Amino acid sequence: MNGIKNQRQAVLDRTLSRSGLRMTRQRQTVYDTLMDQRDHPTADEVFSRVKRTMPTISLATVYNCLEKLVDCGLVRQVNRDRESTRYCANLKEHGHFYCRQCGSVHDIDLPSGQPADLGLALPEGFRVDQLDVNLRGVCPECGAKQQS
Amino acid sequence: MNGIKNQRQAVLDRTLSRSGLRMTRQRQTVYDTLMDQRDHPTADEVFSRVKRTMPTISLATVYNCLEKLVDCGLVRQVNRDRESTRYCANLKEHGHFYCRQCGSVHDIDLPSGQPADLGLALPEGFRVDQLDVNLRGVCPECGAKQQS
């Protein structure tokens, strides 16, 4: 029972050791937390979720774990302006939509392929290796509320 | 002589008062600084540039002025991850390219029109009113250096 978590754990273990890192209970819990509820929590939010099952963990450790997960590519940092960094376990290339009313963050699929495909008029000579797309507006839930 | 600065000043004056704000020597100088050298400086960098002609200005004032300029729409804030906010006096819709080698920031034209035109597969119900595109990579200058 609970094959999903076992499989997830195997991926984590493999990926960590590929980066010369050890699998620890803390990393596992932090990773599980991100995978279980994929709503782009801040480090602080992750901290309070993890504390529920591991009350002795410290915020510094959560930051450390998140950093390692980002380093080994299992987790992405998501930033909007200078607000707290959020963490995202969706590895597919995607952008983010921020609802200015409820503050929720939604993943938005990007057209696969190179950034050039976005139709950007990139002058000669720029080599792009990362693309970051952020949208701001009103999400469907808030939009609906407003109409009524 | 110096018609450009006079014209610029007139625009600033008009725009400020449209927002119920006064034209001050500090705001004028901060705005001029951004318009004169359009390289996306941080507040701190603006501060040190402004100090050259106005040695008594304080950093808080620079922050205040920048905030007002942003409020009244003459200046845009530009963020990359959680680094210091940068300020940009280019009002045309555009994205930003960050060179990971020299740290320079370049404006990148976006295809005019709605965000949907970027080819984003936006699910039904999202109303977008702001689009933010950041690219990361190597700029032409650094690319050329590397080849040789």
Place this chain on the structure above:
DNA sequence: CATCTTTTTTAGAATAATTCTTGATATTAA
């Protein structure tokens, strides 16, 4: 012009997120 009002500036304190430091603890290797 003198006075009153409002806005702006300023210096320094406060804040918030994150990183750093250092010693304790756990894990692996020998």
Place this chain on the structure above:
DNA sequence: TTAATATCAAGAATTATTCTAAAAAAGATG
């Protein structure tokens, strides 16, 4: 087991930014 290394944890430190409160400047009014 012992040694070596990696990780964790608690709190201090850092950094960018905002807040606060008082002084200065600008504009309006009589």
